[in-house]
Amino acid sequence: MLDRKVKIKSVRDLGSNNYLLTLNAAEQARLIRPGQFFMLKCVEEVDENPLLRRPFTVFNICRHARSGRPAGLELLIKDVGTGTRKLVRMKPGQIIHCLGPQGNGFKVSAEMKNRVEMACLVAGGVGIAPLYMLAQDLMRQNIKPVLFYGGAGASDLVLREYFEKLGMDTNYTTMDGSFGERGLVTEPLARFLHKRAHRNIRVYACGPWGMMQAVHKLSERGKLQCDVSLEARMGCSLGACLGCVVRIKDPHGEDRYLRVCQEGPVFDSRLIDWETEPV
Ligand SMILES: Cc1cc2nc3c(=O)[nH]c(=O)nc-3n(C[C@H](O)[C@H](O)[C@H](O)COP(=O)(O)OP(=O)(O)OC[C@H]3O[C@@H](n4cnc5c(N)ncnc54)[C@H](O)[C@@H]3O)c2cc1C
Ligand code: FES
Incomplete structure (x- = not known):
């Protein structure tokens, strides 16, 4: 685990209070595994504010265009309170304290490819954050990932183009019906699993507690292993x-x-x- 000061490269407004924060953090990018997180100090100077560091998953690793070597980290940040608001208002060139990587992350092992045919990746809102690197890891093991991504409205389904560019099958739901199917993300998931009973499917979920509880129940019903990122x-x-x-x-x-x-x-x-x- 590293405790470093890193430079902000950019902060991109994605709408609906979501931001993509890019950090020049090559050292950290070399170490990170899908589902792990960093603790970020949401102010430039440690003494500036008594706020504790806040945890954020890594969405993606940025790479040098020529060499493909890790250059930095992309994090999806939802502005929900004091710390996140300070973070997303920071400017390129500013320095932040970054502790990590931390946590166990998702485990995708080489032997899984003989046992697992397909993986359902289920996200509610900003719960999409740990699933992009996971999707890439699964594909490297020849396990087909299928995305189920739900939000309140179309503008909450941020960064979906990243998954589409991987060529994944995608299922979108919105509560207001403004994009994809109207309703809960668990509805298309339930139909999908029902049609494929007895197949070797692994389920991964990240999002609100109630959503993950519902995904857990569906997985239990199908006798499938489900990993949740809490x-x-x-x-x-x-x-x-x-x-x-x-x-x-x-x-x-x-x-x-x-x-x-x-x-x-x-x-x-x-x-x-x-x-x-x-x-
Ligand atoms: C392992 C992990 C990974 C995370 N990854 C991401 C991510 O990739 N992107 C992202 O936007 N957020 C992520 N979060 C949630 C993020 O850490 C919180 O939204 C953030 O700490 C809120 O800080 P704040 O000062 O803005 O909120 P506060 O002003 O402290 O609180 C505002 C609201 O946010 C809620 N809240 C505060 N902290 C958390 C928390 N840790 N988890 C859930 N709700 C919280 C409070 O209950 C309150 O309703 C992650 C949390 C964990 C534990
Ligand atoms: S945050 Fe202190 S024990 Fe986990």
Whole structure:
């Protein structure tokens, strides 16, 4: 894990309070795996503001045009509060503190290609962030990724062109019907899985808690493994403060918790106590 100051290359407004932040961070880009995250200090000077660092997944690695070598990181940031607002208002050339990569990330291994035929990648809104690098990794193992991406309206379905350029099958849903199918992202997913019962499909999900719970239930019904990338408020990100814990199922009804920053953020959905959302 690196604790470095890095330079902002650009901040692109994607609409609907979403921004694509590009960092000149070649060292970090060489280390990152799909689903891992960085803790960013949302102000330039450490002493400027008492805000804690905030966790953000990496959307994409930028590469040098000629050599293809990693040059930086692209992060999708949704402006939801004090820290994210400060972050997306920063300017190219400004410096930010960047700690990571952290967390377990998604595991796509070479032996999976013999057991897994297809992968359903399910995103709600900004939950799309960890799925682009995952899609690329799956394709490298000859596992076909299929995207299910839902949002409130068309403008929430940001960065979908990245997935389309990979040649993936895509299914879009919006609650207002302004793009794709009207309704919840779990509806086309349920139809897709129903038509392909007994196929070797792996499910991956990131988004609001209720959406991931519904994806977990659909996966259980189809006896499919589902990995979810969880969000929790983080204090230290180093395993010490226990601010990020998620309750897990215990056969004896005991209280058991795992730390999203250390044991996660990616978990097998069968581990999670879906009745207890992290605070
Ligand atoms: C592992 C991980 C990866 C993440 N990746 C991304 C990403 O790629 N892009 C992105 O936009 N966001 C991501 N998030 C969420 C992001 O960290 C929060 O939105 C951010 O910390 C909010 O900071 P703030 O100061 O703007 O919000 P605050 O002013 O502190 O709070 C504003 C609102 O955001 C909620 N909130 C605050 N922190 C979190 C949190 N950690 N998770 C969920 N809700 C939170 C609060 O409950 C409140 O409703 C990720 C979170 C985790 C744990
Ligand atoms: S954020 Fe402190 S233990 Fe996870």
